[in-house]
Amino acid sequence: MASEQNGAGPQEALLEIRDLKTHFALEEGTVRAVDGVDLDVRRRQVVGVVGESGCGKSMTAMSIMRLIPPPGQIVDGEIRFHRPFDDRSDASDIVDIAQFESNSRELRDIRGNQISMVFQEPMTALSPVRTVGKQITEAILLHQEVNKSEARDIAIETLARVKMPNPEQRFDDYPFQLSGGMRQRAVIAMALACRPQLLIADEPTTALDVTTEAQILDLMRELQAESDMSILYITHNLGVVAEMAEDVVVMYLGKVVERTDVDSIFYNPKHPYTRGLLNSIPRLEDVLQDKREKLNAIEGMVPSPYQRLQGCSFHPRCPDFMPGVCDEAEPQLIQLEEGHAVRCHLYT
Amino acid sequence: MTVYIIQRVMRMIPLLFLLSLIAFLIIQLPPGDYLTEHINALRASGRDVDEAEVERLMKQYALDRPMHVQYLTWIQNILFKGSFGQSFQWGRPVNEVIGDKMALTFLLAILTTAFVWTVSVPIGIYVSVRQYTFTDYLFTMIGFVGLAVPGFLLAMVVMYFSFAWFGLKVGGLFSPAFELEPWSIAKFQNMLTRIWVPVLILGIGGTAHIIRIMRATMLDELRKQYVTVARSKGLSEFAVLMNYPVRIAINPLISSLGFLLPWIISGGTVVEIVLNLPTAAVVLYRALLSQDMFLAGSFILLVGTLALVGSLLADIALAALDPRIRFGSVEEM
Ligand SMILES: Nc1ncnc2c1ncn2[C@@H]1O[C@H](COP(=O)(O)OP(=O)(O)OP(=O)(O)O)[C@@H](O)[C@H]1O
Numbered sequence: 001m002a003s004e005q006n007g008a009g010p011q012e013a014l015l016e017i018r019d020l021k022t023h024f025a026l027e028e029g030t031v032r033a034v035d036g037v038d039l040d041v042r043r044r045q046v047v048g049v050v051g052e053s054g055c056g057k058s059m060t061a062m063s064i065m066r067l068i069p070p071p072g073q074i075v076d077g078e079i080r081f082h083r084p085f086d087d088r089s090d091a092s093d094i095v096d097i098a099q100f101e102s103n104s105r106e107l108r109d110i111r112g113n114q115i116s117m118v119f120q121e122p123m124t125a126l127s128p129v130r131t132v133g134k135q136i137t138e139a140i141l142l143h144q145e146v147n148k149s150e151a152r153d154i155a156i157e158t159l160a161r162v163k164m165p166n167p168e169q170r171f172d173d174y175p176f177q178l179s180g181g182m183r184q185r186a187v188i189a190m191a192l193a194c195r196p197q198l199l200i201a202d203e204p205t206t207a208l209d210v211t212t213e214a215q216i217l218d219l220m221r222e223l224q225a226e227s228d229m230s231i232l233y234i235t236h237n238l239g240v241v242a243e244m245a246e247d248v249v250v251m252y253l254g255k256v257v258e259r260t261d262v263d264s265i266f267y268n269p270k271h272p273y274t275r276g277l278l279n280s281i282p283r284l285e286d287v288l289q290d291k292r293e294k295l296n297a298i299e300g301m302v303p304s305p306y307q308r309l310q311g312c313s314f315h316p317r318c319p320d321f322m323p324g325v326c327d328e329a330e331p332q333l334i335q336l337e338e339g340h341a342v343r344c345h346l347y348t
Numbered sequence: 349m350t351v352y353i354i355q356r357v358m359r360m361i362p363l364l365f366l367l368s369l370i371a372f373l374i375i376q377l378p379p380g381d382y383l384t385e386h387i388n389a390l391r392a393s394g395r396d397v398d399e400a401e402v403e404r405l406m407k408q409y410a411l412d413r414p415m416h417v418q419y420l421t422w423i424q425n426i427l428f429k430g431s432f433g434q435s436f437q438w439g440r441p442v443n444e445v446i447g448d449k450m451a452l453t454f455l456l457a458i459l460t461t462a463f464v465w466t467v468s469v470p471i472g473i474y475v476s477v478r479q480y481t482f483t484d485y486l487f488t489m490i491g492f493v494g495l496a497v498p499g500f501l502l503a504m505v506v507m508y509f510s511f512a513w514f515g516l517k518v519g520g521l522f523s524p525a526f527e528l529e530p531w532s533i534a535k536f537q538n539m540l541t542r543i544w545v546p547v548l549i550l551g552i553g554g555t556a557h558i559i560r561i562m563r564a565t566m567l568d569e570l571r572k573q574y575v576t577v578a579r580s581k582g583l584s585e586f587a588v589l590m591n592y593p594v595r596i597a598i599n600p601l602i603s604s605l606g607f608l609l610p611w612i613i614s615g616g617t618v619v620e621i622v623l624n625l626p627t628a629a630v631v632l633y634r635a636l637l638s639q640d641m642f643l644a645g646s647f648i649l650l651v652g653t654l655a656l657v658g659s660l661l662a663d664i665a666l667a668a669l670d671p672r673i674r675f676g677s678v679e680e681m
């Protein structure tokens with residue numbers, strides 16, 4: 001730890017997820033919502049998580065928050081969080097969030113305080129019958145030793161940080177009095193109020209129009225740059241990833257299939273699924289020439305969540321499918337070069 | 349908020365007028381006017397009728413005048429003199445007949461609500477967070493039984509067993525010794541030892557009902573995103589429940605408060621007759637049977653007014669709790 005003595009180095013680990021598995025034991029069968037997720041978030045880093053709908057992005061986030069809806073359960077793996085001590089910011093102790101009792105005191109001390117989350121739907125993320133201010137100060141009063149009027153000041157200051165117009169007045173407004181974009185700002189302010197080390201943003205702009213989306217993305221980048229915060233940014237939009245993230249994690253059917261920095265994802269993708277995702281982005285030329293049929297959507301359907309495929313779970317859709325190999329053994333996530341890991345038999 | 353309240357009160361005025369018309373119609377309903385009927389009845393029973401008294405009553409209620417004058421006289425007497433007319437069945441002014449009965453009904457309604465709420469709201473919350481567990485099924489079953497068994501049957505069963513096992517006569521609100529006494533502290537205490545029986549019996553159905561409503565709305569609310577968001581702030585599960593889903597699930601109950609009095613009156617009548625309670629419902633029932641129309645009409649007017657006032661108060665409470673209602677009314681304007 002000698003190298004980290006003079007302040008936290010940029011490479012310092014904050015969150016390390018190892019082989020996380022979160023399953024839903026339903027009557028119809030087991031849904032393996034998360035079935036082998038490995039990812040690292042370092043301090044002050046933005047990590048993007050991409051993948052098709054239903055690949056387990058939200059459940060990965062919910063596993064970190066330990067807010068998995070029943071009957072979902074973490075059945076395996078570790079979520080190591082380097083929890084900073086309150087007084088010495090560069091020292092930390094490592095806790096395994098996966099091991100906490102659900103709703104335990106320790107867990108609640110982390111939630112909303114050191115790790116907080118911004119959800120997909122700003123319209124439903126706030127209670128309609130309580131003021132925006134009340135819902136923000138709640139977390140502040142819970143995690144910080146301040147009185148009500150200090151909490152109010154912090155909340156208004158946070159609202160100003162997220163560029164909420166007229167923060168003092170908005171403080172006493174009810175959510176339905178705000179526009180969608182303002183509501184998402186309020187939700188972000190709520191998550192930032194206690195200055196967390198890690199912000200999980202689960203598709204925070206999906207419900208917003210394009211202009212508002214761009215503003216919120218700008219805002220999140222600024223907030224990240226001006227504070228000590230890391231962001232785990234979940235999206236199905238590769239364009240957003242390109243804008244936001246340093247590292248990218250690609251998920252398919254509950255598994256991380258590729259993990260690398262943002263440039264490698266776009267210029268040197270290894271996994272056939274990642275390549276498929278990149279090809280599915282409509283190119284401007286195609287759109288302009290109205291060649292919609294040329295859109296390269298990945299062929300085939302996502303298999304039913306109850307199905308358990310032998311071998312590589314992508315093999316029914318994979319253009320590089322190798323019979324006798326890919327449908328036999330499950331590929332492992334292997335390190336190709338420094339910082340680039342892929343789960344595919346092409347590289348074993 | 350003030351705007352909302354004023355608006356809401358203004359909206360009540362035409363309703364009150366309509367209600368008074370209905371009550372007046374009921375008074376007018378029996379063939380012939382009630383005074384003539386009354387005199388005939390007296391004559392038939394061979395009693396003397398004081399002509400001067402008849403004359404005075406005719407004048408007082410403007411019975412020889414057209415209908416609208418009669419209505420105006422009736423409503424003026426109520427509004428400016430607080431006089432509801434004469435109960436011919438009891439031979440006393442309606443005010444005297446109604447007074448303490450109305451108070452008792454009111455007391456019964458308030459106690460029953462308090463009982464129903466204190467029991468059913470916590471249970472409703474509890475079973476909603478323990479959905480599909482044994483406790484949930486148990487209360488669901490008890491709830492169905494509570495809904496299905498008619499109150500009067502329950503009343504008779506309770507009366508039978510309390511008499512058979514404890515030698516207690518639980519009918520009536522007072523022990524025989526206090527029955528005809530004027531009101532006193534002792535009489536009041538005596539009543540409190542007995543009033544729980546009708547409260548319990550009247551409350552069972554409502555309890556089952558409110559548990560079901562509470563459970564259903566809670567299950568709806570618990571699924572909502574803002575509950576997860578509240579958890580993600582690190583709030584304890586209890587704080588999450590109370591400040592978020594419960595805070596909203598309670599609103600439909602508040603708005604149901606307005607219907608409470610009519611509900612007790614109509615639903616409770618049979619129970620109250622079985623239990624021999626001197627409540628308003630029973631008096632209304634008898635008044636209707638014996639065509640004591642001033643009494644019946646006044647009753648309907650009073651109960652209706654109280655119901656309207658009740659729903660007014662419930663609406664104001666709801667608006668205080670739910671900003672969407674408050675602001676919604678402003679936007680409408
Ligand atoms: N409450 C639940 N019960 C059972 N299965 C669930 C539940 N929630 C999610 N799942 C399953 O978990 C899998 C992953 O879901 P998740 O919400 O993490 O997907 P996602 O990647 O976030 O998708 P999207 O982009 O649509 O948000 C899905 O197959 C889904 O069917």
Ligand code: SF4
Pocket residue numbers: 271272273312313314315316318319320321322326331343344345346
């Ligand atoms: S392991 Fe085989 S099927 Fe799976 S992605 Fe690689 S090449 Fe395709």
Ligand SMILES: [Mg+2]
Pocket residue numbers: 057058059202
């Ligand atoms: Mg999702």
